[in-house]
Amino acid sequence: MSTSEVESSLEPDETLVSAGPAAGAATATVTAPAPVEAPAPPRGGLAGGLLKLARPKQWVKNVLVFAAPLAAGRLDEGYVLGHSAIMFVLFCLAASAIYYINDAFDVEADREHPTKRNRPIASGVVPVKLAWTLGPILGVAAVVLGVLLCNPGTALVLGLYVVLNVAYCFSFKHVVVLDLAMVASGFLFRAMAGGTASELPLSRWFLLTAGFGSLFMVAGKRYSEMVLMGEEAAKTRASLANYSITYLRFVWQMAVSVTLLTYSLWAFQIPEGDSTLAWHQLSLVPFGFAFLRYAVYVDAGTAGSPEDVLLKDKVLVGLGFAWLLTFVLGVFHV
Structure with missing residues (x-):
């Protein structure tokens, strides 16, 4: 396909960029949108900073909890849909807990990053001590609610998700290959939880x-x-x-x-x-x-x-x- 044909197949706001020698490959023209600009510091004071620190955009990943019930053809059942919705909310809590802890731990490195320096903790909007306090509270709340609202198996999945991701923040993020596996496991836990919440086979x-x-x-x-x-x-993510x-x-x-x-x-x-x-x-x-x-x-x-x-x-x-x-x-x- 010619370059002009590729250009015409994309949206108007997309531009051509060149993958240069830094990409470890021969110089070539590829089609992609312009890089996203660095986000502005959070507005709305402390409340706005806490919300942004929870990464609401990242919650889209939690729709994976609906995948297993959908694949089983049971998502139209009230019980299954209700438990899947509960798991969506609990993973939002658990994931936000990890972001609070991760950003508090990485605050100095984030301040050296071109975009991460505008994160709520790195920019000074959210105090580090407050993030260290709220993170564990949200994590424990997600696991406890998993037991109360679903079943012990679901709480186990949530607990493993929280524990492994906290371990990743403190140590495993610096272990080659294992760091990739640890992050990828977060998606897998979401997919598993959707089935365990309603006791569906996977x-x-x-x-x-x-x-x-x-x-x-x-x-x-x-x-x-x-x-x-x-x-x-490598200055902002040592494993790289x-x-x-x-x-x-x-x-x-x-x-x-x-x-x-x-x-x-x-x-x-x-x-x-x-x-x-x-x-x-x-x-x-x-x-x-x-x-x-x-x-x-x-x-x-x-x-x-x-x-x-x-x-x-x-x-x-x-x-x-x-x-x-x-x-x-x-x-x-x-």
């Missing part, structure tokens, strides 16, 4: 798809950070000093390949019932093209904030809805 292909899809997102984020900041990236851009490229390319493979096996394993069309298999089309679209951002080094990419790219949003529609049609045997 397909091994579903879990593998969630796990390697998460690894793709994490490796793509790290790759983008290195492309954006170059040698300075042990990675090369070519290695991270290998990881996200391997991860997306395994994700598409396991999703294919999962889609062909699910019974189609009396459906007139093989909707689960057809869902592979928008699913695959969504990954190809997102990979454009990763390859160009502009996927450092996955939530911004996923929420602002109209084509990705459209592909997501197309995937959801075909999958739902398969689940309910239309």
